[in-house]
Ligand SMILES: Nc1ncnc2c1ncn2[C@@H]1O[C@H](COP(=O)(O)OP(=O)(O)OP(=O)(O)O)[C@@H](O)[C@H]1O
């Protein structure tokens with residue numbers, strides 16, 4: 208599904224991603240962990256098409272080179288990013304925002320806008336899926352939402368847009384214990400054999416709910432270790448030092 | 458597929474044509490160019506006016522001759538040559554039209570282009586429309602329905618002929634010809650406009666709307682609107698404005714007077730989309746307008762305006778809160794782009810006790826434009842317990858534009874409460890990227906964000922026009938982001 212080869216990304220001459228490789232197949236869940244500032248969010252932004260970066264290397268989605276595509280085209284091709292820091296858009300209701308998003312993506316695929324009735328039906332279904340307070344969907348996008356509400360709203364949007372590749376950037380941080388379970392359940396229900404999920408997290412806890420097929424450690428712009436879910440437990444216990452030290456010795 | 462960058466958007470928007478910039482080929486009758494007493498006499502006789510009105514015009518003209526063009530506004534433009542303007546241009550035939558079939562087919566086509574097919578409007582929406590082209594009111598719809606309720610709605614000229622006592626009683630009482638330079642000019646040469654009277658206790662069942670259009674080259678448009686809401690009545694009134702694209706600047710100097718008698722309410726909405734000039738700043742309408750309303754006891758006047766057009770706008774819809782417990786409101790969205798300049802705001806004069814006013818002004822500046830809010834809140838010494846709340850927000854797109862706020866507050870009564878809030882923000886790149894990531898392209902993202910920003914004001918517009926206004930906001934935004 209997603210294939211990243213020798214990806215590097217820099218801002219003003221400073222390299223943040225330094226030759227990163229990652230293969231994600233349909234039906235898989237990958238977890239990316241790593242210390243603060245290691246480049247996790249940058250990776251997510253680069254895949255989503257944020258144009259702050261000088262990018263080299265290759266990113267393909269289902270065989271299609273997406274580096275040349277604008278962010279909205281990547282979104283229409285099925286890339287979804289749950290932001291670490293969701294953005295507020297005052298005065299624009301969640302419903303209107305999502306209606307625009309859903310219909311713009313449909314237009315990209317040559318489909319007519321969704322009938323209002325169908326849209327509302329979907330809205331209700333997905334609201335139920337992440338147990339989102341109905342009031343939140345009529346409020347302005349993220350404006351005045353609590354930290355946890357914002358995160359839940361991201362997953363609600365993900366449910367509405369039904370992406371091929373979802374990247375969840377620290378969606379668990381800020382969620383209370385119940386919300387974490389609900390959001391994780393939502394993500395699990397959205398999982399299928401045709402889509403893939405990348406979860407960026409600092410905590411093993413989330414991975415008890417969303418069980419990853421692979422766990423990667425990102426450090427200094429590179430994936431320095433990959434393993435299965437046991438790796439996350441090991442990291443929880445030992446931290447990153449044992450991985451970084453030999454790396455630095457090289 | 459290439460990446461759609463902000464620069465591309467900027468280009469695309471810059472080349473986006475002013476949608477209403479067509480010229481309709483209709484034969485017109487024009488008075489000779491220039492301004493003099495003779496021209497004023499000619500206009501007055503063309504319109505078969507009573508002598509008092511001619512006298513009024515001439516007094517205004519003589520007052521105007523002694524006045525100076527105001528220069529205090531934060532705008533900059535070449536001086537208008539008042540002798541280089543046609544003061545009267547009327548579409549022919551100008552006989553009274555009683556049915557749609559009699560309307561010139563070119564005119565009908567023009568209405569379609571304006572998106573106001575009268576026929577459609579008649580069937581679909583509950584809106585009575587009066588259309589004023591260049592100087593003359595050409596068609597009023599729904600007159601019969603309104604007449605049954607005793608509502609008078611139609612052209613100013615008709616009102617002068619049919620209800621001279623009402624016109625004489627109220628005209629110039631709120632905006633006297635001595636008020637300012639453009640008000641004096643208007644009083645001297647106004648050619649038409651709309652007149653509306655709502656009788657005691659009547660709630661007007663439909664939106665009343667006037668559509669103004671400048672069509673002829675080198676003509677000025679000087680219309681007068683007078684709305685009188687008698688005791689306990691209610692009316693919602695909307696005006697829309699468009700003009701063709703022309704290289705030269707054209708002058709629009711209107712006067713609007715609103716009178717809300719005891720317990721009456723007037724909601725006056727404007728969607729102003731005069732031609733703003735091209736992206737080099739060539740051409741466009743000079744929009745110098747005086748709008749003022751008077752509230753008697755318990756009366757309420759709301760001004761709502763969406764200003765997207767004109768090269769230069771100079772406009773301060775105001776409320777005189779004379780009666781106790783009266784309420785004045787001003788809701789404004791002003792968008793400027795390229796070389797547009799807007800100096801707009803309001804005056805709220807609190808004279809009566811327990812008077813309340815609310816001001817919400819949302820400026821959006823893009824390109825190299827200048828957008829100023831200028832507002833006066835004056836609490837008179839007898840206005841015990843007066844309240845005002847003002848909020849002035851500016852949204853900037855790009856680095857070449859300017860937003861300015863000039864709030865003036867004069868309080869002569871200690872019990873007054875006056876609050877003023879102001880914010881300036883930029884459309885964030887993070888907001889745009891967030892939208893992009895959800896599949897929304899940059900152009901639509903800007904539309905969403907700007908409409909969201911202006912929502913508090915757009916919500917005040919009558920439903921029928923809110924959608925149109927949203928589209929206008931989107932169309933008129935050319936320029937960079939971030
Ligand atoms: N646009 C930018 N301009 C300058 N520096 C940037 C930019 N984006 C990222 N960086 C830098 O790149 C590094 C990686 O940032 P990134 O946000 O990807 O880290 P992260 O792994 O997500 O960290 P955290 O766990 O704290 O979320 C940081 O040092 C950050 O300051």
Ligand SMILES: [Mg+2]
Nearest residue numbers: 247248249291
């Ligand atoms: Mg991060």
